[in-house]
Amino acid sequence: MTISLKTEVPGPRSRELMAERQAAVARGLSHVTPVFIARGEGAVLEDVDGNRFIDFAAGLAVLSAGHLAVPVVEAVREQSRGFLHACFHVTPYEGYVRLCAALNRLAPGTFPKKSFLANSGAEAVENAVKIARAATGRPAVVCFEHGFHGRTYMAMTLTAKERPYKLGFGPFNPGVVRAPFPYCYRWPGTQDPERVSAECFAAFEQSVRDVGPDQVAAIIIEPVLGEGGFVPAPASFLQKLRAFCTEHKIVFIADEVQTGFGRTGELFACARSGVVPDLMTLAKGLGGGMPISAVVGRAELMDAPMVGGIGGTFGGNPVSCAAALAVLELCEQGDLLRRARALAEKLPGRLAVLRRFGKVGDIRGQGAMQALELVKDRQSKEPDQEAVAAVIRHCYERGLILMSAGTYGNVIRLLMPLVITDGQLEEGLAVLESGLERFAG
Ligand SMILES: Cc1ncc(COP(=O)(O)O)c(C=O)c1O
Structure with missing residues (x-):
């Protein structure tokens, strides 16, 4: 057994720290669990009271290679001896250049590619839009309902969900058009992916017609919605978007910040549809726990901004570059992708019984990126956010850290480190099952 609870959860030390947190830290930051963490390893977290948890959140989809993955820690240690x-x-x-070269090699597409490094997913999104506008000379950007792209102004404007991400923060950036996302479970009239795909694409064309395709610099889409509730876009929808972008010379940006680096069982989620984006935004799993993000794509687009037009003080920090190179090596030569695929094969069957x-x-989901959507009843599909909150609380009180997602907050998403052992997976799923038994029966 991995889970070991020595105190009630949260324990006394976590409660003390939470009181200090309330006094010292801005209210606007939310917490999935009220426990303070002291150390992590693989898919296990230990809190400041000595309680051991199984981690199905991976630091919000970051620690795909696990907490303290040995090659990542060694790369960080090695780089720290030179300069920070x-x-x-x-x-x-050199690390910056080597990382860009590796990303260019691994990203889909046989055309020449270049990369740019930043610190966060939101920053990658901001820069992808800047690059697309500089390359096309056009103003508009098309994004999708239920999408999440970050919390800076352009990324927040592109993000769909009002509460809590946008409330009180307007006005937002001009030039953004929002089209429907092919959310099969909630599509009116049909759940058939091909019909949803066709109807959604027709609605997309209508949204773009209003602004005019020749005014659109870029379309940005998550191939699988992350914060929006792990909803995969049907492959045919992504393919139609790709063809539309090619026809109208619009930059296709795949936001793979959450889906990248094995989460879906492939290095990138786009692989399932065979769609090759013009630009891709990457972050989270890339740094193995160190902050780093990237825009990767067609060299001629990436070279559009003038010299000095993109950048930043910290972007592509050398320690983060070293960590990311170690993660990429784990993906390429190590067994991270093999383990991601094994998890991707096992998880859907294992969850079906729920x-x-x-x-x-x-x-639903793609690969290891699986989620359960809870509803008050299957007929009305009324979202049951309260049941999700109760299950998550039940789970952390019993040693499993889990996260919600979704526009209505009624989705439980599984984001375990891809290196989780079979035993830990089963132990965690058993806790989840007991929570569903109690609150979702
Ligand atoms: C698809 C997607 N894009 C962008 C972001 C923003 O990333 P960050 O929080 O690193 O700014 C996220 C974060 O959850 C995301 O899931």
Whole structure:
């Protein structure tokens, strides 16, 4: 058994720290669990009271390679002996170049590619839009309902969900058009992926017609919605979008910040549809726990901004570059992708039995990126956010850290480190099952 609870959860030390947190830290930051963490390893977290948890959140989809993955820690240690920061604009360094070259090699597409490094997913999104506008000379950007792209102004404007991400933060950026996303479970009239795909694409064309395709710089889409509730876009929808972008010379941006680096069983989620994006935004799993993000794509687009037009003080920090190179090596030569595929094969079958709980309306995902959508009843599909909150609480009180997602907050998403052992997976799923038994039966 991995889970070991020595105190009630949250324990006394976590409660003390939470009181200090309330006094010292801005209210607007939310917490999935009220426990303070002292250390992590693989798919296990230990809190400040000595309680051991199984981690099905991976630091919000970051620790795909696990907490303290040995090659990542060694790369960080090694780089820390040389220099911690230099700023690529002041004195360039090899790690930045090597990481860009590796990303260019691994990203889909046989055309020449270039990359740019930043610190967060939101920053990658901002820069992808800047690059697309600079390359096309056009103003508009098309995004999708239920999408999440980050919390900076352009990324927040592109994000769909009002509460809590946008409430009180307007006005937002101009030039953004929002089209429907092919959310099969909630599509009116049909759940058939091909019909949803066709109807949704027709609605997309209508949204773009209003602004005019020749005014559109870019379309940005998550191949599988992350914060929106792990909803995969049907392959045919992505293919139609790709063809539309090619026809109208629009930059196709795949936001793979959450889906990238094995989460879906492939290095990138786009692989399932065979769609090759013009630009891709990457972050989260890339750094193995260190902050880093990237825009990768067609060299001629990436070269559109003038010299000095993109960048930043910290982007592509040398320690983060070293960590990311170690993660890419784990993906390429190590067994991270093999383990991702094994998890991707096992998880859907393992979760299918959870359909027996009446409030489980939908189980879906791509690869290891699986989620359960809870509803008050299957007929009305009324979202049951309260049941999700109760299950998550039940789980952390019993040693499993889980996260919700979805526009209505009624989705439980599984984001375990891809290196989780079979034993830990089963132990975690048993806790989840007991929570569903109690609150979703
Ligand atoms: C698809 C997607 N894009 C962008 C972001 C923003 O990333 P960050 O929180 O690193 O700014 C996220 C974060 O959850 C995401 O899931």
